Amino acid sequence: MKKIALGVASIATIGHSASALSWFFPVTKRIIPTITGNNHSSSYTALSFDDGPDPAFTPQLLEILAEKKTKATFFMLGQMVAKYxxxxxxxxxxxxDIALHGYEHRNHLxxxxxTIAFDLKRGKEVVxxxxxxxxxxxxxxxxxxSGGTIYGCKKSDLRVVTWTNWGRDWRAIATPESVIHDVFRHNPRGGTVLLHDSxxxxxxxxxxxxxxxxxxxxxxxKSESISIGPIVAR
Ligand SMILES: [Zn+2]
Structure with a gap:
């Protein structure tokens, strides 16, 4: 499993800055469903937000989620939680649902x-x-x-979850239309969507x-009869 995870690590690194890895999600969906959050039923997709909480964006997203009666998982950064x-x-x-995105936003490679174990412990305590x-x-x-990620998670009793679909909403050129297009670029049924709230x-x-x-x-x-909610339904 470690070998597979490390392979994903390097792919994911490229994927976040480049983007044209159309084969990446179908492959990860098949081989590592629990890590990618692709272990839901085909009528369910998990919704997740990273990098917050952020007073500039999180409250607006909370309002939309409340209006639409939708719950999600928020992967919070310890350094943002310390501020807000x-x-x-x-x-x-x-x-x-509240989850951890680390204390600092640094690449584990x-x-x-x-250092990673300390970051996770510190982040978990703050959140x-x-x-x-x-x-x-x-x-x-x-x-x-990385191997350090696995070690740090074990020390802090955490389970790694990445994603299967993303909105690429971190890009300056992203638009609401491009976010929706990117999320549905690959079938999201049973998977986990990555968005950001900061x-x-x-x-x-x-x-x-x-x-x-x-x-x-x-x-x-809703129009495609897919329920959405947090990664771990409560
Ligand atoms: Zn992030």
Missing amino acids: PTLAREVASEGH FRSAK EDAVDRKIELYRPPYGVI DCTSAPGSINSTIGALPLLIDRF
């Missing part, structure tokens, strides 16, 4: 196992403190899984494309 603990708690109190809930899921920055690690203002896309995206899932 009240907002983190608000996300949790709205009934969304260039960090030691010890659990803010939301008063045990954190079980972890998504590494850029979806990069632009703190991407192009400034890019997440406005997510805000524009989200209501239409939820409607599209």
